[in-house]
Amino acid sequence: MKYPKETKTYCPKCKKHTKHTSKVESTSKARGKTTKGSRKHERILKGYGGKRKGNPTIKKQGKRQRVLLTCTECKKKHQRVIGSRTKKKLEVVAKEK
């Protein structure tokens, strides 16, 4: 998937359409086993008593590609999701004329 490097879209801070520069936003990862919730979950799984909210059996096909838009006037950043779940990677390209 291709996305233009510069676009004119709505800026929530300026409350009008301004020029934005786009950048590929890295997908977020799981925090691991150090968070309070996951530590509690492991404590519950210990010993007898079955399981509680185990791992999901269904695997999602692909991830939603996001782009980070930066307003050139106020430097405010905001995200935008491009399309739905795909395995294709998003790439930012300069607009051809």
Ligand SMILES: [Zn+2]
């Ligand atoms: Zn702005």
